[in-house]
Amino acid sequence: MLGILVLILIASTNYQNNMGFMTGFILLAVGFLSVFYTFRNLKGIEVRCQKSGAVFATQDAVVRVQLVNNTKSQRLGVGVGLAKKSVIYLDVDEQAKSEGVIYLSTERRGLLDVPRIACTTMFPFGIFEAWSWVRTPYQILVYPKPLPCPEPLIASSSGIEEGQTREKGSEDFQSLRDYQAGDPIKQVMWKAYARERGLYSKEFEDYVGEHHTLTWDSVAHYDKELAISYLTDAVLAAEDSQNVYGLELPQQTIAKGQGAEHLHSCLKALALM
Amino acid sequence: MNVKELPITRPGIVPLLVLVQAVVLLPLWFYIPAWISAVTIALLLGKYFMHRHGAKAPRWILLIVVLLCVGGVFWQFKTLNGRDAGIGLITLMYAFKLLEARSYRDASLILFISFFIVVTAFFYSEAIWMGLYLLAAILMILLGLVALNSPKGVEGVGRIGKISGVTLLQAIPIMVLLFLFFPRSSAPLWSMPSDTQAGSGIDDTMNPGSIGALRTFDDIAFRVDFEGDVPPRSEMYWRGLVLSEFDGFTWFKEQHSPIRQELELPMTPTYEYRIQMEPNNRNWIFGLEDLAEAPNGAYLFSDFTWNRRRQTTQRFIYSAQAYEIDFSQRPLTEFQLNRYLQLPDNSNEDTREWSVEQRQNHQTDEGFIRWVLSYIHQGQFYYTLTPPVIEVDSVDGFWLDSKQGYCEHYAGAFVYIMRAAGIPARVVTGYQGAEYNPYGDYYIVRQSDAHAWTEVWLEGEGWRRIDPTAAIHPSRVEEDLRSDASSRDGWMEEFGSDTGFEAPQGFLNNLALRWDALQSFWSETVMGYSRDMQFGWLRKLGIERHQYRYLGYGLLATILLAGFIFGYLVLRSTQRLEPVTKYYLLLLKKLRDHGIDCDRTMGPRDVLQLTRATSQKVYSRAAPALKTYIAMRYQNEQLDSEAVKRFRQQVSRV
Numbered sequence: 001m002l003g004i005l006v007l008i009l010i011a012s013t014n015y016q017n018n019m020g021f022m023t024g025f026i027l028l029a030v031g032f033l034s035v036f037y038t039f040r041n042l043k044g045i046e047v048r049c050q051k052s053g054a055v056f057a058t059q060d061a062v063v064r065v066q067l068v069n070n071t072k073s074q075r076l077g078v079g080v081g082l083a084k085k086s087v088i089y090l091d092v093d094e095q096a097k098s099e100g101v102i103y104l105s106t107e108r109r110g111l112l113d114v115p116r117i118a119c120t121t122m123f124p125f126g127i128f129e130a131w132s133w134v135r136t137p138y139q140i141l142v143y144p145k146p147l148p149c150p151e152p153l154i155a156s157s158s159g160i161e162e163g164q165t166r167e168k169g170s171e172d173f174q175s176l177r178d179y180q181a182g183d184p185i186k187q188v189m190w191k192a193y194a195r196e197r198g199l200y201s202k203e204f205e206d207y208v209g210e211h212h213t214l215t216w217d218s219v220a221h222y223d224k225e226l227a228i229s230y231l232t233d234a235v236l237a238a239e240d241s242q243n244v245y246g247l248e249l250p251q252q253t254i255a256k257g258q259g260a261e262h263l264h265s266c267l268k269a270l271a272l273m
Numbered sequence: 274m275n276v277k278e279l280p281i282t283r284p285g286i287v288p289l290l291v292l293v294q295a296v297v298l299l300p301l302w303f304y305i306p307a308w309i310s311a312v313t314i315a316l317l318l319g320k321y322f323m324h325r326h327g328a329k330a331p332r333w334i335l336l337i338v339v340l341l342c343v344g345g346v347f348w349q350f351k352t353l354n355g356r357d358a359g360i361g362l363i364t365l366m367y368a369f370k371l372l373e374a375r376s377y378r379d380a381s382l383i384l385f386i387s388f389f390i391v392v393t394a395f396f397y398s399e400a401i402w403m404g405l406y407l408l409a410a411i412l413m414i415l416l417g418l419v420a421l422n423s424p425k426g427v428e429g430v431g432r433i434g435k436i437s438g439v440t441l442l443q444a445i446p447i448m449v450l451l452f453l454f455f456p457r458s459s460a461p462l463w464s465m466p467s468d469t470q471a472g473s474g475i476d477d478t479m480n481p482g483s484i485g486a487l488r489t490f491d492d493i494a495f496r497v498d499f500e501g502d503v504p505p506r507s508e509m510y511w512r513g514l515v516l517s518e519f520d521g522f523t524w525f526k527e528q529h530s531p532i533r534q535e536l537e538l539p540m541t542p543t544y545e546y547r548i549q550m551e552p553n554n555r556n557w558i559f560g561l562e563d564l565a566e567a568p569n570g571a572y573l574f575s576d577f578t579w580n581r582r583r584q585t586t587q588r589f590i591y592s593a594q595a596y597e598i599d600f601s602q603r604p605l606t607e608f609q610l611n612r613y614l615q616l617p618d619n620s621n622e623d624t625r626e627w628s629v630e631q632r633q634n635h636q637t638d639e640g641f642i643r644w645v646l647s648y649i650h651q652g653q654f655y656y657t658l659t660p661p662v663i664e665v666d667s668v669d670g671f672w673l674d675s676k677q678g679y680c681e682h683y684a685g686a687f688v689y690i691m692r693a694a695g696i697p698a699r700v701v702t703g704y705q706g707a708e709y710n711p712y713g714d715y716y717i718v719r720q721s722d723a724h725a726w727t728e729v730w731l732e733g734e735g736w737r738r739i740d741p742t743a744a745i746h747p748s749r750v751e752e753d754l755r756s757d758a759s760s761r762d763g764w765m766e767e768f769g770s771d772t773g774f775e776a777p778q779g780f781l782n783n784l785a786l787r788w789d790a791l792q793s794f795w796s797e798t799v800m801g802y803s804r805d806m807q808f809g810w811l812r813k814l815g816i817e818r819h820q821y822r823y824l825g826y827g828l829l830a831t832i833l834l835a836g837f838i839f840g841y842l843v844l845r846s847t848q849r850l851e852p853v854t855k856y857y858l859l860l861l862k863k864l865r866d867h868g869i870d871c872d873r874t875m876g877p878r879d880v881l882q883l884t885r886a887t888s889q890k891v892y893s894r895a896a897p898a899l900k901t902y903i904a905m906r907y908q909n910e911q912l913d914s915e916a917v918k919r920f921r922q923q924v925s926r927v
Contacts, residue, residue, distance in 0.1 A: 004385045008392050013458050016587060018800045019395035019407060025451040026411055027388050029444035032832070036839050037440065070854075074432065077424050089279075089424035124436050125415070126381055126422040 001031060001127055034125040041121045044071040045078065045092065047134045051114060054141040054267070056194045056232075060103040061140045063114055067092045067099075077123035084118045084131055109144040109228065109271045143267040146194045149230035153218050185260045191236040211256060212238055213246040228270050235270070239263045249273060281380045285427025286420060287324040290380055291317050293417040294371055296410050297387045300394040300403065301364055306349055309361050312342060316368040323372075330372055339369055360393045380421050387414045399588065401795040412441050447835045454827035457804040475513045475555070475702050475723055479681050480523040480667065491721055494704055495550040495559060496793050498715040502544055504561070506706050510726065510738060511559040511718060513703035515576040517612055521620030522667050524685055524700050527576070527612065542594035549797045550589045556580045559703055559718075561595035562738065576699070590801045600735025605697060613697035613730060621668040621689060628693035638696050638731060642739060645690060649683070649744040652676065656745045680742040684725040687741040697730035701738075713790030852917050857902055860895070860924045867891045867927075877903050891927075898923035 005027050012020030045067050052062035065080045069092040079087030080100055092098040106112055120131035179188060179199035189200040214234050219227035231247070238245035239258070246256035247266045251273070254266055281287060295317055302310040323330060342365045343353075350358035367390055370383055391410050395403060415437035420427045427433070495511075516524035544561055558571060558579045571581045571591070581589070605613070616625070635641040653676050660677040663670035671678050672686045684700050691698035705724035707716035726740040798806075807824075816823045857877075864871055864880065869887050871880045881899045885892045901920050 001385050004389055008389055011389075011392060015396060016803070017392070017395050017399070018452075018802055019399050019403065020392040021452060021455065022404075022448060023388055023392045023395075023407060023411070025448040025455070026441070026444050028451065029447035029835075030415065030440055032447065032835065033440055033443055033839060037436075076432075077422055091423075091425060123422050124419045124433075124440070126418060 001027070005031070030125060031127050034127045037124055038121060038128045038130045040073075041075055041123050042078065042119060042130045042132060045069055045075055045119070047080070047117065047119055049114065049117065049134075049136045049138065051136075051138040051140050054143055054264070054271075055106060056143045057106050057109050057145040059194075059196060060105055061112065061142070063102045063104055063117075063136075063138075063140075065100050065102055065117060066097055067119075068097050069094060071095075075121075077121055079118070079120045081118050081120075082115055084120050084129075087118060087120055104140070106140075106142045109142050111139040111272070112142050114138040114140060141268060141271055143194075143271045144225075144228045144232040146191070146233035146236050147226065147229035148233050149219065153214060153230065153234045189240055190263065191233070191240045194232075194236055211244045213248055213256065214238070215248040216250055217248075228273060232267065232270050235263065235266045279377050279421070279424065281374065281377060281421070283424075283426035286380065287374075288321060289417050289420055289427055290371055290374065290383060291321045291324075293384065293387055293413050294368065296413045297390045298364060298368070300398070300406060301360070301390070304394070304397040305357075305361050305364060308345065308349075309342075309365060313364055313368040316372055320372050332373075335369065335373060339365075342369075356396060360396065363393065364390065377421065381418075384414055384417045384421065387417075399796065399800045401792055404795065404799070408441065412437055415441060443839065447831065450831040450835070451828070452802065453807070453810075454824055454831055456824045456828075457807055475553075475557075475704075477514055477516075477526040477555075477557075478523050479516050479685065479700060479702055479725060491719055493551055493789075494553070494718045494720050494722065495548050496715050496717055496797070497707060498547045498549070498797075500545040500547070503716075504544060506709075509705065509707050509716070509718075510562055510701075510724075510740075511704040511707075511722075512562055512577060512701055513557055513559045514701070515574075515578050515728075516700040516702060517576070518615070519617060519685075519689065521617045522665065524688075542596050544595040545592070546595075547590065547592045547797075549793065549801065550585060550591070552586050552588060554584050554586055556582075556584055558585065558589065558591065560593045588796050588801060590797060590803070598735075601733055603735070604732075605730060610697060613699055614692050614695065616689065616692050621666045624668045624672050624686070624689060625693040627673070628690040632694035638694075638729075641694060641696070642691070642729060645687065646739070646741065646744040649741055650746050654683075654745050656742065681725040683741040683745075684727050687739065688727050691727070691729050699728050701726050701728055705740075708786075710786045710790050710793070712787045713793050715790075715793060717789060853902070853905060853920065856917075856921050856924045860898055860902070860927060863924070863927045864891065864895060867895075877906070895927045898927060 005024060008020055008024040008027065011017070012024055046069075048066040048068060050064040050066070052064070055061045067075070067078060067080070067090055069075050072094050074094055075092045077089050078092065079089050081087030081102060082104070088100045088102070090098040090100050102117065104112070104114065114136045116133040116135045118131060119134055120129060122129045179201045187201045192198065192200050214231055216227070216231070219230045222230065235245065235247065239262075242258070244256050244258045245266075247254040247269060249269055252269050254262075254269060281290070298310075298313055298317075302314070319330070322328075343362065346358055346361045346365065347353055350361065352358050353362060367383070367386060370379065370386070374380055374383060388411070391407060391414075395407075416433055419433040419437050423433060497511075514526050517527050518525035546561070548559065550558060558581055560579060562577065571579045573579055631644070632641050635644055655677040656679060657677050658679055660671070660679070660682065661675045663675070667682075668686045668689045671682045672690070681700075681702075688698040688700050702723070702725045704718045704722040705726070706722050707718045709716055724740075724742075726738060726742070728736045728738055731737055811817075811823065858873070861871055861873065861880070864884060867888065869880075869884050869891065871883055875883070877899055881892075881896065881903075884895050884899070898920065901916070901923055905916060905920065
């Protein structure tokens with residue numbers, strides 16, 4: 001823009017063309033005004049974030065960003081994202097809200113700080129960019145990535161029937177179907193979900209009343225991260241097969257239990273190990 | 274995604290770009306060579322249809338067409354330099370750029386270049402409608418920019434139209450201030466390429482037919498604005514050129530006329546005026562007789578004509594004065610005498626003999642001149658714009674045979690006769706008369722006022738203007754030329770004519786004059802705004818020419834002022850808090866005043882609990898307000914103006 005402006009002013013000076021000067025000055029004034037307009041386009045917008053639930057490592061965490069416009073004018077083309085260069089664009093009407101989703105890639109287990117969020121705009125003329133960084137207080141829990149262990153991990157089975165293997169139990173239900181809203185959370189096949197194969201519900205299940213305690217000792221001879229991944233996989237498998245299971249970790253022991261809550265506390269313990 | 278990656282395939286963007294280009298190119302299509310116009314139109318249509326059908330032009334075809342076009346421009350102008358070739362080339366490239374535009378960056382570049390293309394059209398016309406068109410075109414470009422930068426593209430034309438319209442309206446006052454303050458240069462930065470455009474106007478030669486052709490042009494030659502006294506219209510002889518060389522057929526301007534020596538001028542000029550001259554692509558400029566003081570960039574010759582160094586290719590505005598100069602003590606030099614008595618040998622012999630013969634019947638030069646004029650008046654001389662064609666010996670053919678002609682026939686013959694009789698004489702060409710515009714209080718001189726008259730040198734008096742055309746008897750002026758001749762010619766009074774023509778003063782004529790007044794204002798005050806005018810009004814503010822820095826201060830002040838005004842206007846509105854939030858903050862402040870340690874980071878429920886725990890008395894008063902707030906904010910309570918009002922009252926009771 002600056003180049004064009006200089007070109008216009010030089011040509012106008014040379015040819016003593018007042019109409020050219022006018023055009024140049026209008027362009028200059030528009031550039032000047034766009035400083036204010038671009039700044040205003042961001043001003044007064046409230047940014048609200050809603051973090052998603054826990055995710056498994058290497059899965060994308062989801063942060064819902066809501067732009068709230070309490071002002072009396074529209075805000076168009078407001079980009080939100082993790083970096084100024086990669087944003088999604090939202091338009092917010094006056095006195096309205098607009099929502100977008102930012103995906104946060106995860107690598108390692110543990111607590112992930114939601115990074116500051118860029119809020120940027122070049123509207124209306126694309127001459128200047130206004131931006132602001134929004135900090136959120138959130139942390140997202142990242143579960144370890146599940147990996148199937150090459151050896152079975154049933155250490156101390158306070159089992160009811162000896163010899164009944166995990167494999168057997170998992171074969172007891174054959175039919176899987178797509179998750180439908182309203183399916184009991186118990187029926188969700190978490191293991192498949194963790195592997196990013198989508199949400200599935202088990203059609204019906206035999207209640208396989210196995211009781212396991214998964215111990216750190218059984219995987220302690222592996223590399224630490226690998227061991228954690230194996231245990232994660234085992235926990236998910238146990239939950240999937242409706243087993244009652246417990247977890248024994250060096251610093252923490254989780255009593256036997258079952259269900260989403262229990263699963264979460266097991267995975268959290270593994271994530272934060 | 275970055276804004277720079279917003280695809281231009283969003284609905285409406287490409288058609289809008291096509292439209293912007295069409296609007297921007299429209300004025301140029303009338304001026305650039307027709308084939309370039311046709312190619313650009315074809316390219317725009319091509320882009321539009323390819324966009325609709327999702328097709329893309331193969332690059333190699335584009336390359337070939339581009340090369341062909343560049344070749345075409347070169348073939349047309351024989352150069353790629355210069356204004357016309359440059360503009361031809363740039364318009365072609367501009368249209369090609371859209372054809373291959375694929376990204377945000379391309380589109381953005383096209384839109385900014387559009388501003389430049391708009392400017393190029395002004396090299397051809399600075400008329401007032403172009404000014405209005407400029408605003409429309411800029412609005413279109415801004416619209417394109419806004420659409421390009423909105424994720425939803427053109428969706429909601431009203432919305433983006435409002436943003437660009439408001440911005441343009443706000444940009445105009447800033448533009449005006451910058452226009453007034455921006456430092457101007459008085460000379461071009463580089464020499465302007467010579468102009469091939471033909472202008473109309475007086476030429477530096479005169480032969481039978483040259484001015485006659487002009488008489489049919491109603492184009493404006495220049496406008497005159499008098500300061501103080503105005504000469505009668507019959508005395509308005511706008512001097513352009515002195516033709517003193519004659520070859521028997523054609524009169525020429527003398528080649529190397531000396532620049533005028535300083536004359537002693539009377540203290541006050543007779544007339545002072547400003548002339549706003551239309552471009553005529555010639556070097557000379559016009560003024561009343563007895564000129565003094567050449568305007569900027571012009572010099573004055575000893576025969577009282579002006580020349581500019583450059584041709585007038587753009588409207589040129591200058592101030593001038595007319596003086597009455599006393600020649601009685603300044604005889605002609607030998608050189609001048611020879612020049613103004615020079616006649617070619619072996620041509621127009623009959624008229625020469627006639628002249629010498631007649632001169633002998635008169636005692637004085639003045640008596641002879643009077644007699645020749647009355648000879649024209651009483652003889653069978655006719656004024657017509659369609660005289661018989663004369664092949665050779667133009668004076669003999671006219672004076673002795675046809676006796677039909679117009680100003681240049683009469684002027685040429687009269688000077689010839691005077692010289693033959695030994696009286697120094699010369700032909701003067703320029704314009705005579707003017708039309709008064711009461712709406713703008715100025716005079717319009719048109720090409721149809723072009724005229725030729727003569728000057729004779731009388732011993733002891735100096736140059737005297739004689740207009741032989743004015744001596745023709747009114748009954749022998751062609752019917753449709755009478756009103757025209759009557760307004761210009763002095764013989765109306767001199768010879769007591771009773772024709773008394775009135776200038777047409779109908780409604781349309783009034784309208785035309787008003788329009789011309791507007792155009793004159795536009796071209797003189799707006800388009801003619803120059804460094805001189807800039808310093809002119811700065812001087813009225815008490816700032817002298819050498820104090821350049823005031824322009825800088827003015828510019829800076831403009832920017833700062835505009836910054837404050839727009840910062841206030843644009844950013845003010847967003848400072849206001851939504852009413853509910855405002856009252857809630859007020860509530861918190863009141864609670865703090867009551868000693869309750871709350872702040873905005875606490876949720877309202879916590880504030881409620883804290884209040885109950887701290888002071889039962891405050892709680893009883895603050896609870897309704899807090900509960901209403903919780904209900905409004907978190908429990909889907911209807912948030913209408915009634916509820917807000919209730920909330921305000923509850924807060925005020927705390």
